[in-house]
Amino acid sequence: MNPSVEDVCRLAPVIPVLIVEDVATAAPLARALCAGGLRALEVTLRTPAALDVIRAMVAAAPDAVVGAGTLMTPEDVRAAKAAGARFGVSPGCTDRVLDAAEAEGLPMLPGVATPGEAMRAAERGLSILKFFPAEANGGAKALGAWASPLAKLRFCPTGGVSLENARDYLKLPNVLCVGGSWVAPKDAVAEGDWARIEALAAEAAALTA
Numbered sequence: 001m002n003p004s005v006e007d008v009c010r011l012a013p014v015i016p017v018l019i020v021e022d023v024a025t026a027a028p029l030a031r032a033l034c035a036g037g038l039r040a041l042e043v044t045l046r047t048p049a050a051l052d053v054i055r056a057m058v059a060a061a062p063d064a065v066v067g068a069g070t071l072m073t074p075e076d077v078r079a080a081k082a083a084g085a086r087f088g089v090s091p092g093c094t095d096r097v098l099d100a101a102e103a104e105g106l107p108m109l110p111g112v113a114t115p116g117e118a119m120r121a122a123e124r125g126l127s128i129l130k131f132f133p134a135e136a137n138g139g140a141k142a143l144g145a146w147a148s149p150l151a152k153l154r155f156c157p158t159g160g161v162s163l164e165n166a167r168d169y170l171k172l173p174n175v176l177c178v179g180g181s182w183v184a185p186k187d188a189v190a191e192g193d194w195a196r197i198e199a200l201a202a203e204a205a206a207l208t209a
């Protein structure tokens, strides 16, 4: 059974956003992130290998909750679900993608960048959203200003979030967790430096407001 989006966002303070080119790195990458304490993993559908990466991570890391990011179309949603994704993430929020996710029973964390987009998502019954791209949209100061008027909504800010600024987001009352790629740097993945990735994950997992 799929976890709820809230369950996914409460697993750890950070959801790694992963762009994986080589399926051979999927299993050790997922294991390193989980060993460091990050269990919700977002594999973006931005590489030809992404669906195989999801399959490989699901098989190799039973503790991980593997989701698919960059879902742009209903076909992406169906392919991600078929590959074993347990949640979906999208840079934006479209009816076609949300309809497909509902039909597939795939919990969705869609992206919004304005209060109007957040209100439209709330009208569809969603209460947990990605704030994207967070830093470019005004960062923690902007998202903090949404907390009072959009009091029922919670967010996972993503885009430009780092170890240095993550706490500014995590201390906001409307933030459940943050998303970021910094925990799996491209060079560390290419070099197979799983110890470094585990250490980055542990540092991220220990983040508190």
Ligand SMILES: O=C[C@H](O)COP(=O)(O)O
Binding pocket: 017, 158, 159, 160, 161, 179, 180, 181, 182
């Ligand atoms: O497209 C960007 C991803 O959502 C993650 O952003 P980031 O690389 O700034 O952490």
Ligand SMILES: CC(=O)C(=O)O
Binding pocket: 017, 044, 069, 070, 071, 089, 090, 091, 132, 158, 179
């Ligand atoms: C931006 C992001 O997290 C996504 O591509 O789904």
